[in-house]
Amino acid sequence: MTATAATSWAAAPVACKAAAGSHTGVPGTAKERTFIACKPDAVQRKQVGEIIKRFEAKGWKLVGLKMVHPSEAKAASHYSDLSTKPFFGGLVKFFSSGPIVAMVWEGTNCIKGGRMLMGTTNPLDSTPGSIRGDLCVQVGRNIIHGSDGPESAQAEIANWFTPEELVEYTTVDEQWVMSNN
Ligand code: RTP
Ligand code: MG
Numbered sequence: 001m002t003a004t005a006a007t008s009w010a011a012a013p014v015a016c017k018a019a020a021g022s023h024t025g026v027p028g029t030a031k032e033r034t035f036i037a038c039k040p041d042a043v044q045r046k047q048v049g050e051i052i053k054r055f056e057a058k059g060w061k062l063v064g065l066k067m068v069h070p071s072e073a074k075a076a077s078h079y080s081d082l083s084t085k086p087f088f089g090g091l092v093k094f095f096s097s098g099p100i101v102a103m104v105w106e107g108t109n110c111i112k113g114g115r116m117l118m119g120t121t122n123p124l125d126s127t128p129g130s131i132r133g134d135l136c137v138q139v140g141r142n143i144i145h146g147s148d149g150p151e152s153a154q155a156e157i158a159n160w161f162t163p164e165e166l167v168e169y170t171t172v173d174e175q176w177v178m179s180n181n
Contacts, residue, residue: 023163025106027150030178033063033104034111034147035156040098042143043067047135048101051144054117054131055105059177064104064157064166072096078159081152087140094140102160108178111153114146 025033036055038048056062070078075095082088105114119130123142126133136143147153157166 023161023166024154024157025104027111027153030108031106032108032110032150032153033106033157034114034153035145035160036103036105036114036147037145037160038101038103039095039141039143039145040100041094041136041141043099043101045135045143047143050135051131052103055103055114058107058113058117060105060107060110060114061169061171061174062103063106063168064102064161066102066161066165067099068102068160069099070096078156090140104157104161104166111147111150115148118144118146 025031038051042048072092075092079091117131119126119132122139123132123136131144132142147156
């Protein structure tokens with residue numbers, strides 16, 4: 001390959017660079033970001049693609065993704081707000097039992113809207129059409145985690161991703177998803 005060919009490929013129209021400024025997003029704007037994880041059961045049950053498909057179809061943008069096998073300490077820190085709950089030990093063991101897919105999604109209302117796409121905590125109550133409503137039946141095997149508010153979104157993104165691991169870019173369909181009349 002010539003140097004010219006390599007240069008023209010590199011100059012492809014989609015701008016892509018490391019995120020500048022706060023990598024945890026700006027809640028309440030189109031730059032809102034949320035932390036979503038496909039839990040170990042989602043990976044084992046091969047539902048990662050289905051989960052990603054639903055977030056993509058909604059119109060949000062994937063700006064960070066990695067597979068991690070969390071340690072028990074990492075799982076405990078992630079769920080530290082639940083440390084007094086009777087199910088905490090089991091939750092930590094489960095969340096650290098295998099690889100997860102950690103993601104950051106960006107777009108208008110992605111924190112609250114992401115929770116709606118997920119469905120309620122207990123899949124028995126989750127509406128059909130939601131991820132938990134369609135794909136699982138047990139509260140302890142509910143396949144997806146999502147930040148439950150602006151503060152937790154920012155804390156969780158910072159806990160799982162460095163600024164360098166997130167990417168800022170524009171998609172060609174953005175104006176068709178984001179603009180209004
Ligand atoms: P997540 O944090 O995983 O997105 O779930 P969530 O917000 O819907 O629910 P949360 O209250 O934060 O609970 C975290 C996870 O703990 C398990 N859980 N078990 N046995 C129980 O009563 C019980 N309650 C919660 C669930 O796996 C839940 O996702
Ligand atoms: Mg939660």
